[in-house]
Amino acid sequence: MKLDNESVARRYGKALFEVALDKGDRAILVSELNEIKKALHQEPELLVFLTSVQISDQAKRDLLTEITKNTSELTTNLLNMLYDYGRIVNLEGVIEEFNRLNDEFDKTVRVSVTTAVELDEDQKQRLASSFANVVDANKVIIEPTIDESIIGGVVLEANNTIYDGSVKAKIERIKRLLLK
Structure with missing residues (x-):
């Protein structure tokens, strides 16, 4: 039975997280994996090289x-194992699953914040603190986005849940009420 990419990422990410937890290497692994993920985004040809049938196995190794x-032994073993099992294309998914499990363990929530204008650091801090109370998190990491079409207010998206406090959404609700 062939596994889909999401299943592969979940399985390897979970196994990696459990090993890192047992060995006490979570912090090192988070740092190394995020550097690798950054490299994958900066150099997309990297995975193309590692998966190309035209490139020799020795060059890839x-x-x-x-x-x-x-890198640590755990990171080295992960990359070699993914390559050996023909799963190197799943590397980014494995990293994302590992990060998700690590965030869950630390009670960290990553939230996409959309506003009409850029938030200053104080506003981000207050928003993170308030949202941490709402979702019972120890830490909130804000990933800001600017979208002038929301007019004002804020739209938060975390863990597949959207908290829409935008002026645009309020106007839409009023329109629906008036049309009833």
Whole structure:
């Protein structure tokens, strides 16, 4: 039975998280994996190289060795195992699943915040603190986005839940009420 990418990412991410938890290497692994994820975004050709049938296995292994020369044993083993099992294309998904489990363990919530204007640091801090109370989190990481079409207010999206306090949404609710 062939597994879909999401299942592969879930399984490997969970196994990686459990091993990191047992070994006490979570902080190191978070840092290394996020650096690798950043590299994947900056150099999308990296995965193309590692999955190309036209590139020799030795060249791919040499690249993996270069990538992992300053990483922990766990990160090195992960990349080599994903490559050996033909799952290197799932690397980013595995990293995301690991990060999700790590955030859940630390009671950290990542929230996408959409506003009509840019928030200053004090506003971000107050928003993060208030939202942490709402969702019972120890830490809230804000990922800001600006969308002038919401007119004002704020739209928060975290864990597949949207908290829409925008002026645009309020206007839409009033319109619906008037049309009834």
